[in-house]
Amino acid sequence: MNVTIVDYKSGNISSVINSFKEVAKEKVNIEVTSDPNKIKSSDKVVLPGQGSFKSCVEALNNIDGLLETLNEFTMINKKPLLGICVGLQMFADIGYEETETKGLGWISGKVSKIDNQSGKFKLPHIGWNQINIIKDSEIFKDIENNSHMYFVHSYEFVPNDKKVISATTDYSTKVVCSVEKENIFGTQFHPEKSDKFGLKIIDNFISL
Amino acid sequence: MLKNRIIPCLDVKNGRVVKGINFVDLKDAGDPVEQAKIYSDGGADEICFLDITASNENRDTIYEVVKKTSKKCFVPLTVGGGVRTIDDINKLLNSGADKVSINTAAVENSKVVIDSSKKFGSQCIVVAIDAKKNGEKWEVFTHGGRNNSGIDALKYAKQMEDSGAGELLVTSMDKDGTKSGYDIELMKKITSNVNIPVIASGGVGTLDHLVEGINSGASAVLAASIFHYGTYSINEAKEYLASKDIPVRI
Numbered sequence A: 001m002n003v004t005i006v007d008y009k010s011g012n013i014s015s016v017i018n019s020f021k022e023v024a025k026e027k028v029n030i031e032v033t034s035d036p037n038k039i040k041s042s043d044k045v046v047l048p049g050q051g052s053f054k055s056c057v058e059a060l061n062n063i064d065g066l067l068e069t070l071n072e073f074t075m076i077n078k079k080p081l082l083g084i085c086v087g088l089q090m091f092a093d094i095g096y097e098e099t100e101t102k103g104l105g106w107i108s109g110k111v112s113k114i115d116n117q118s119g120k121f122k123l124p125h126i127g128w129n130q131i132n133i134i135k136d137s138e139i140f141k142d143i144e145n146n147s148h149m150y151f152v153h154s155y156e157f158v159p160n161d162k163k164v165i166s167a168t169t170d171y172s173t174k175v176v177c178s179v180e181k182e183n184i185f186g187t188q189f190h191p192e193k194s195d196k197f198g199l200k201i202i203d204n205f206i207s208l
Numbered sequence B: 001m002l003k004n005r006i007i008p009c010l011d012v013k014n015g016r017v018v019k020g021i022n023f024v025d026l027k028d029a030g031d032p033v034e035q036a037k038i039y040s041d042g043g044a045d046e047i048c049f050l051d052i053t054a055s056n057e058n059r060d061t062i063y064e065v066v067k068k069t070s071k072k073c074f075v076p077l078t079v080g081g082g083v084r085t086i087d088d089i090n091k092l093l094n095s096g097a098d099k100v101s102i103n104t105a106a107v108e109n110s111k112v113v114i115d116s117s118k119k120f121g122s123q124c125i126v127v128a129i130d131a132k133k134n135g136e137k138w139e140v141f142t143h144g145g146r147n148n149s150g151i152d153a154l155k156y157a158k159q160m161e162d163s164g165a166g167e168l169l170v171t172s173m174d175k176d177g178t179k180s181g182y183d184i185e186l187m188k189k190i191t192s193n194v195n196i197p198v199i200a201s202g203g204v205g206t207l208d209h210l211v212e213g214i215n216s217g218a219s220a221v222l223a224a225s226i227f228h229y230g231t232y233s234i235n236e237a238k239e240y241l242a243s244k245d246i247p248v249r250i
Helices: A014-024 A036-040 A053-061 A066-076 A195-206 B032-041 B061-070 B086-095 B104-108 B111-120 B153-163 B184-193 B207-215 B234-243
Strands: A002-006 A029-033 A044-047 A081-084 A109-113 A125-130 A148-153 A155-159 A165-170 A174-181 A184-187 B005-013 B016-018 B047-051 B077-080 B099-102 B125-134 B137-142 B147-152 B167-172 B198-201 B220-223
Touching (some): A014 A029, A014 B061, A014 B086, A029 A036, A044 A195, B005 B061, B061 B077, B077 B125, B086 B111, B099 B111, B104 B111, B104 B137, B111 B125, B111 B153, B125 B184, B147 B153, B153 B167, B153 B184, B167 B184, B184 B198, B207 B220, B207 B234
Parallel strands (some): A002 A029, A002 A044, A081 A184, B005 B047, B005 B220, B099 B125
Antiparallel strands (some): B005 B016, B137 B147
């Protein structure tokens, strides 16, 4: 099996690569590329994302044929894709970081700044927080409810259809921290930095 | 609920740990990778490397250390010490650091904070502030505490937030190495003045000091010697904080 981590030259993906290689060992081939042809032939795709919504969308657009390939992989061929952090946020129709930017539109909704209740809560939301699992999800297999995951973000994905939400976390509000819609999975937290439970989520995704 | 973080810090010189943990079962007490792994297995919420390599020709050793550590530790890794340019930050991030802390370079030219937070995202830019009390105010020191910039630390903290820092790592130079606790007054002033998380550093000698650090408004507490010398384990520290009703990840 081939799992491709999309390297679209936005932010630092070494931790994602290290964690997937750690979990995959010899059983799964982990490819790191932005080559649309390699993505087309892979079984699963991981879409990381660091920096702003705007810079990530722009970086995806900058690579010839990448957006079309990801669309086809996810929306037509319905193969499993995992978005991490801004990778998940980009599923939305629109994002408001820096300026209004169109997203991938895979899961209807918007990405807006976390309400810090007039400075009562620090932003970014950095650190370990518990996840409330509200929907059975294959990627949460053997993950206990209220497990701790590592977060670093100031913006949150607000999907229109609440049924896609698989977990939330309590900060200034109930923040959506995991979504699942058919073959599309996403985590706002960083499984690659969430120690053994995070690695288990990665293992669950690889084993889908 | 968001948990308060405990961050052990390892001083690394020429690729080797200085003042490392003295555990009998350690194969190589000077190996930063092995020490970081002990901390992450022991429940550290994050690992911090401070590179204190003095000579330029040995500076590349830190990249190897970061590369190896990030293949073994799956908690966030912050690396600081001698970070001057966007290129330094880029190399550390590519080696596997999750955050980079900038000290002297940020004082000399705040543009490095503005540019790096735009390029890599605020989430990986930590500004380290070494502050020393002078009369009624605190002044920012650079070059590992050798030079006084004369800059007001409270104003500087706010300026760094506005420049795009995602976190501040605040070390009291008066307290560092004294084991008499954090400079609580300084921490309170800075944490109430900025809206980004603050990591308290400098002066920890007991577990009560960690409690005081969190109660001063810090989101995370950094300590070196109490963990290195095995006075307390990370887990003991966490249990103690939890017993004082401070939310931690256990």
